[in-house]
Amino acid sequence: MKLTLQKSSVNSKSEIQITGSKSESNRLLLLQALYSDIKIKNLSNSDDSNVMQQALQTSTNVIDVHHAGTAMRFLTAFFATQNGREVTLTGSSRMKERPIQVLVEALNLLGADITYLETTGCPPLKIKGNVLTKNKVTLKANVSSQYISALLLIAPKLENGLELTLEGEITSVPYINMTLDLLNQIGVETVFDDNFIKVKPLNKELKAKSLVVESDWSSASYYYSIVALSEIGTEITLSAYKESSLQGDSALANIYKQFGVETTFLNNTITLKKNSKNTNAIKLDLNNSPDIAQTIAVTCLGLGIKCHLTGLHTLKIKETDRLLALKNEIEKLGGKISVTNDSLGLEESIFLKNDCEIATYNDHRMAMSFAPLALKTSLQIADSMVVSKSYPTFWDDLKSIGFKISK
Known part of the structure; x- marks a missing residue:
């Protein structure tokens, strides 16, 4: 119109x-999917957050995120950890042109099983959920911070947590800090020192169960x-x-x-x-x-x-x-x-x-x-x-x- x-x-x-912030909302929605006790207040009413919420709640095997780039990246990491579940993650024609190879390679190095269905390096993806036991990965620091945040958000659920090394000058540091701060609020221990980030697994009870966006x-x-x-x-x-x-x-x-x-x-x-x-x-x-x-x-x-x-x-x-x-x-x-x-x-x-x-x-x-x-x-x-x-x-x-x- x-x-x-x-x-x-x-x-x-x-x-x-x-x-509410789309960035905070989508991070908290993923954490809520991993830790069901979390309650979210002032959630974003954006299309992106609605898409994210629906994708996390659906039991269908084909999930279409349309234009939602954050959802594509965060959900790729989430479904990679869902042992025994197989999904196809797709999106709009523009989404099928947007790069995701950096994240897919990092997840596969950690033990994920993700393959491309059309163009190598871009969605749609076939994701077979696995238990990810490896915990060390290196990324170029100037990639989209959403790749880094996607890995950090699933890290406390990994058996051995995550050690992430970033090479070069980091892009969008505030978004990485936002992710780590939200993890800290629920009781996850993290270290962000120069170009090294460590996230420990969260095996104990959540520190905060209600979070306001x-x-x-x-x-x-x-x-x-x-x-x-x-x-x-x-x-x-x-x-x-x-x-x-x-x-x-x-x-x-x-x-x-x-x-x-x-x-x-x-x-x-x-x-x-x-x-x-x-x-x-x-x-x-x-x-x-x-x-x-x-x-x-x-x-x-x-x-x-x-x-x-x-x-x-x-x-x-x-x-x-x-x-x-x-x-x-x-x-x-x-x-x-x-x-x-x-x-x-x-x-x-x-x-x-x-x-x-x-x-x-x-x-x-x-x-x-x-x-x-x-x-x-x-x-x-x-x-x-x-x-x-x-x-x-x-x-x-x-x-x-x-x-x-x-x-």
């Missing part, structure tokens, strides 16, 4: 309740963009968030100071307030939070300021090649942008074209990151319901703060 966003302005003060910082990013593109004095309050967040995208609070947006933490809420204007170029390394690159690039486009973003190598293997998709859509609007395999450079822009149709490429973040531009120009969002992958109520929430949106 295509939506038209008329040029809008937002209320001077607004409040939004945002659903923090709201999703990636979803908050669109409100940071909205406030940055709004008049000075505009405020939006979001819940539920904490200053000591496990999520890498909580870097937003610091990053958006460069756009004149201040963040105040109070009673599990954050209030974003536009305090000043900025015309200086933005230069950031997003190695630890690549998911907010699209939001930041579009914020800079809307403000007409230069930016140079690096650390983006994982964006090429997401729901789409996000760097190429960004280039296509920003150029439609009149922006000048160059991209490499791991960076993008945006030039200053003087005006934005009206009524451009933004293609979304089956990627929820493309739809949501471009939406704030309606504060500067009218635009259309193709396949708008792609947002349900992570934030199903996104368009209703934008309407509630003043956006003019129609079908």
Whole structure:
């Protein structure tokens, strides 16, 4: 469904309740499948978390995760440990192009039995569940952190735990720390020292049985963009968030100071307030939070300021090649942008074209990151319901703060 966003302005003060983090929810769902005593509060209502939940509860032998990359990776590790069960794990046509060889090879080294059914190195996979007795594996450190987290999440259920060595510079460290922190909360002993991670088996009773998922910082990013593109004095309050967040995208609070947006933490809420204007170029390394690159690039486009973003190598293997998709859509609007395999450079822009149709490429973040531009120009969002992958109520929430949106 295509939506038209008329040029809008937002209320001077607004409040939004945002659903639980998809990243935390999917990790906890896997841990809950391994340890049935775990109870989860404020679970994400995203498509990805629904897919994950259904896959873990089904008894069928063919499981289709559609576009859910996190689910594909976490479930590959989970089903590899389910002794005696055989499943076929598949997904959308794009999912069948997304690499998973690094994880499959690591699991097979630990004693798993996983084979490819179509293209070598990509889903669909045939997984025959085994008892994994080996406990040492080495990975390149710059791979998707989801491969690493998938291994860490099953580690406490392995007979001998897991010793993981990472070679080179690690990508997305906050996501690895999130996984280890959640393991620690249920009583698993872990060590993360330089490029070595050790997870001990959990044979005793769980330390924590009820865990609350923090709201999703990636979803908050669109409100940071909205406030940055709004008049000075505009405020939006979001819940539920904490200053000591496990999520890498909580870097937003610091990053958006460069756009004149201040963040105040109070009673599990954050209030974003536009305090000043900025015309200086933005230069950031997003190695630890690549998911907010699209939001930041579009914020800079809307403000007409230069930016140079690096650390983006994982964006090429997401729901789409996000760097190429960004280039296509920003150029439609009149922006000048160059991209490499791991960076993008945006030039200053003087005006934005009206009524451009933004293609979304089956990627929820493309739809949501471009939406704030309606504060500067009218635009259309193709396949708008792609947002349900992570934030199903996104368009209703934008309407509630003043956006003019129609079908």
